[in-house]
Amino acid sequence: MEYAPVHTQLVHNILNDLWLKLQSAELIRADRMEQQLIESHVLFVAKNGEGRLTIDYRDYRLRRDAVHFAHPGQTIGVFAESEQGVELYAVRFAVQDDAKTAAGFPLKGEVPIYPETQAFMLCDLISACLCSDHSLERFRGQSAFLELMYVLLKNIRLLPERDPRTALDRTKAYIETHYKENLTIEQLARMADISPKYFVDLFKKTYGKSCIDYLTEVRINNAKRLMTRSDIRVRDLAHQVGYSDEFYFSRKFKKEVGVSPSVYMKNRRRKIVAYTPAILGQLLALQIMPYAAPLHPKWTHYYYRRYRADIPLHLSAYRFNRDWESNMEALVRARPDIIVCDKDSLHMSEREELEKIAQVFFIPGKGLHWREQLKLTARLLEAEHKAECWLHSYDQKIKSVRDHLNRELKDDKILAMSIYKNHYYVSPVRGMMDVLCHDLRLNVVPGLLPGEARQAISAEQLADLDADRIMLNICQEPESLREWQSLQSSAFWRDLKAVRRNRVHLISSDPWREYSAYACERMVDDFLKQLHGDRPDEFRI
Missing domain, CATH: 2.60.120.280 (Regulatory protein AraC)
Structure with a gap:
């Protein structure tokens, strides 16, 4: 060759x-x-x-x-x-x-x-x-x-001009820069030099969505960005993103986003920053979409996947907030109105820099229950009624789920644990325990030392806890994953009651390690999914 x-x-x-x-x-x-x-x-x-x-x-x-x-x-x-x-x-x-x-x-x-x-x-x-x-x-x-x-x-191949994938990428990029124009399938297929039918099928197979759906997504996302910058009229906004009929645009926007363009713009007039993932979880429970928030495919997977188009400024979400200096630079340029952050997670110099940028609302983390954090956040942002509505809805949901689980699980002993590097922890985080113990009132296995959270135990001690079910969170980094592989091959793990009965439920750090109202509701939903898989008819709220 x-x-x-x-x-x-x-x-x-x-x-x-x-x-x-x-x-x-x-x-x-x-x-x-x-x-x-x-x-x-x-x-x-x-x-x-x-x-x-x-x-x-x-x-x-x-x-x-x-x-x-x-x-x-x-x-x-x-x-x-x-x-x-x-x-x-x-x-x-x-x-x-x-x-x-x-x-x-x-x-x-x-x-x-x-x-x-x-x-x-x-x-x-x-x-x-x-x-x-x-x-x-x-x-x-x-x-x-x-x-x-x-x-x-x-066997590395240089993609020729007539390669279908190269041509498809080129048409996708064309949509992203020419979404304001009246684009048609026939026009885009000609650009890719393939038939319209093959173009439609290949686009859907390659990108997971139809070409028309992708064009709509690009237009709606650009409309959202324009809405955060000015009090633009809906008619002008529709024209700027490729729709000649403002009423059709409004219907399309409401179908995709859930609210009308005017309501969306009203809710976005203040540039509010959710400085940590937990604050983002509180704001979403209050139906407040922030202007800036920490988003990343790993560290805040759910928020990144679902809300990245709604949040114009993506702050670093790297664990332990190591990139806070770059976040400062981005916020200085954005000139937000309000910054809401977890008071206990900031460096002193970080806090001082934030206060130079905008008004900062500090929400205590340690010692304050997530419900009180939600109410305090709502009071500071003048959204008390939304907090009351959300908590009422959550409590109704919890009661319904609790009644169902009491019938299904009866007295099953549930062990909540995590693996971090080569250590095993019982009762790892308070959000998990709040949901399982206090809200759902399940029979959660207590730690070996009463009243203490995140207790390290040996692998052999797991057998003494005699759990019927295990809720297991594994830190997604190499050493922890290697420890998990080693644990699965051990005889004492395979002999555990929960393992023998196939009742080990792997749970993700997102949402189970986040402490916020929105995360707690997602934990409830995830727990039900762990029990029933993708069979929604097993349980309806």
Whole structure:
């Protein structure tokens, strides 16, 4: 095969300047893999099924004619698009730079390859070698990994102008910049140089939504952005996003957003900042959509997926608020009216900088129940009636769910626990315990030390707790995930009553580790889903 110049340069960088060492090869079979932080380079190779791979903020379709690379410090997630789920290999490897280069590993994101490459067959071999008890076979796994990298580099394909995927990406980008125009399927299909019918089918298969739905989404999202900047008239707003009929635009907007354009604009007149995820959860319960909030596909997955188009300014949501200086810069430029934040989670210098930007409402975290936090937030923002309505609705829901669970679970003992690195914790966070113990009044196994939260215990002590069900939260980072894999292979874990009866419920940090009104309601919904799966007729509120 004759290499294009870019191929030659990539091969030169890989072979002459970098050392690559295989670490592991895992075949992921799942309908969903929660977004997790990675500490090594990862190569993803699709094997079976249809789905999507998320690397940080980018979303990719899994397919045989492309592989994907993620780098240390990024976050990754997998979502199936069929009932059969997806199968893909995650090949983790280490990279050591030669002193002559500072470029690092050059491949990232999606890398197109020729579809006949069948890289997954080499992944099968690598996985089998690493599982062998013989050191020579495990050594062969390293050789097979280098062969895989060679095959991928040799089969990287430059996308020609007539490649359907390239043309499709080009039309999608065209929609994003020309949404104000009167676009038609025929026009976009001509741009992609394919038939209208094939264009419609290929667009839906590639991006998970129809071309018309995507055009509507782009127009509505741009309308939302315009609404936050001025008191623009609905007629002018409709014209600016591609609708000649303001009444049709209003109907379309209300169908997609849930409220009319005028109501949406009225609710967005104040630039309110939710400085932490828990504050965002309180504001949403009050039906207040903030101008800025921390959003990320991993750290605040639910909020990012559902509200990223409604919140114009995305603050860093990195754990422990390590990026607060960059948040300050963004807020200075945004010039908000009000900043609402958790008083107990701020650095002193961070608090001082916030107070220079706008009026700041500090909500106490420790020692104040989420209900009181909600009422205080509502009072500061003049939304007391909405808080009362939300709490009334929540209490009605809780009573109905509690009556149902009492009949179904009876006296089942439930253990709420988490795994963080190589430690096991009982009663890990107060939001989880508030919902399970106080609201739903379930028979939750107490910790070994009464009255103390987040108690570390040994794995062997789990048997003494004798739980009928286990609600398990696993921190989505490499060391914790390795500990979880090790725990599953242990004899004492497999012998636990809840494990034998298939009553271990894996719960996500989002919402179970967030302390807010909105998160608590989502915990209730998630608990019901854990019991009934996707069978809504099992229980109706």
